[in-house]
Amino acid sequence: MNKVINFFVISIGVLSKGGFMNFVQPPLDHEIRKAYQLKASETNKRNESNGFPAIKGIFDRMIDYLTKPFGEMIGREITKVDYAKGEKERLTEYKDYLVDNELITIEKVIGKDEAELESVLIEPSVGLHIDKVMLVCLGMGDCYEKHLDSFRQLAEDTGVPIVAFNYRGVEESGKGVTAVSKEDIIADGILMVEHLEKKGITSDNILIYGHSMGGGVAAEVYKHKKHKGPIISESSFSTFKKAVESKRGAFMGWLFDKLNWNFNGIGILESTENKNKFGLIVNRRDPTVPYENTSLYKEAKNRGVEGPSVIKIGRKNEKEIIRKYNVEKKKMVSKHPKDEADIKGKHDNRALNDYEIKYKRIKNNNLISELRHPHQMIMDQKVVKNDVSPKMKEIRAEIAAWFRNDQN
Secondary structure, three states, X not given: OHHHHHHHHHHHHHHHHOOHHHHHOOOOOHHHHHHHHHHHHHHHHHHHHOOOOOOHHHHHHHHHHHHHHHHHHHHHHHOOOOOOOOHHHHHHHHHHHHHHOOOOEEXXXXXXXXXXXXXXXXXXOOOOOOOOEEEEXXXXXXXXXXXXXXXXXXXHHHOOOEEEEOOOOOOOOOOOOOOOOHHHHHHHHHHHHHHHXXXXXXXXXXXXXXXXXXXXXXXXXXXXXXXXXXXXXXXXXOXXXXXXXXXXXXXXXXXXXXXXXXXXXXXXXXXXXXXXXXXXXXXXXXXXXXXXXXEHHHHHHHOOOOOOEEEEEOHHHXXXXXXXXXXXXXXXXXXXXXXXXXXXXXXXXXXXHHHHHHHHHHHHOOOHHHOOOOOOOHHHOOOEOOEOOHHHHHHHHHHHHHHOOOOO
């Protein structure tokens, strides 16, 4: 047993300093040995300068071998769509109804790696009939089938043709193909842009709209394609690494980065010359992409990035709904004091505590249709009293204005 332990300890030391081959095949020549020692020293210093002990080199070598299987595990989690009971069947039935009545068009788009993506085209009944389109990149664990009503309403309100698609591994897209790294998801976005370009729609006439992780995908597509059209990023993170760190800790953030799953929205925004092409939609109360340490908008603000147009949502609309709740349901607070104590014990963030307590009261009183989850796509806001939120009107007006060439 002691021999096994000694061998393990020696192996760790050798792996962290000089690599596995240095251990199983030691150099015979003195000069070669010196070269190996110099390389090991440089590797050791580099690891330590990154804030990790020298043993980090072992993880680097392990990850080189495990990149594909681990990457596939992440890919499956990212593309996994959760449904409520009976929701998938209902959405499939509704989708078939829209197709049969020629209200939407389903298209199959095949990439170079034979991954066949499924996309949907929704055209306004009375549109502008121009060669412009809005391409929607959805977030993690999402599919376009969940937003068909919203897309149809948005198309009607703006006169904008809308194309949305599912990443490989989502529903009918890329059956049998799993994303191994962010490059596969980015390739899906690039494929959709090129698909539109083949139809005669030029880059400057494609507005890319990304939600959550889709904002990171949209930014990467913007960079790789040197996209000339505008890009709107809603409720997105500065980097995927930071988003993972905020939920799973620093090690998992580092692991996602090493496995090439780090969408870098802030890096692309900061380096692009045409920052005025970017539009950011942010909700300060978003619990999924925490505002202070993860939000793309907040990080851009901290770095002094100027140029993107910004729309802030959530606060005013929420206050009005809370006011309505307080007027109509005054007795609710006294009936459920335990709810407040339970929620306050789970979080240190006062804003989130306050929001969750009020959100729970509203849910209990069947007012949930008037207050959407802070991370949900704003275009999914339901019509309340034959109207939509002022912010949704503002966003739709900006999109429609771009399509009428009212803005540069």
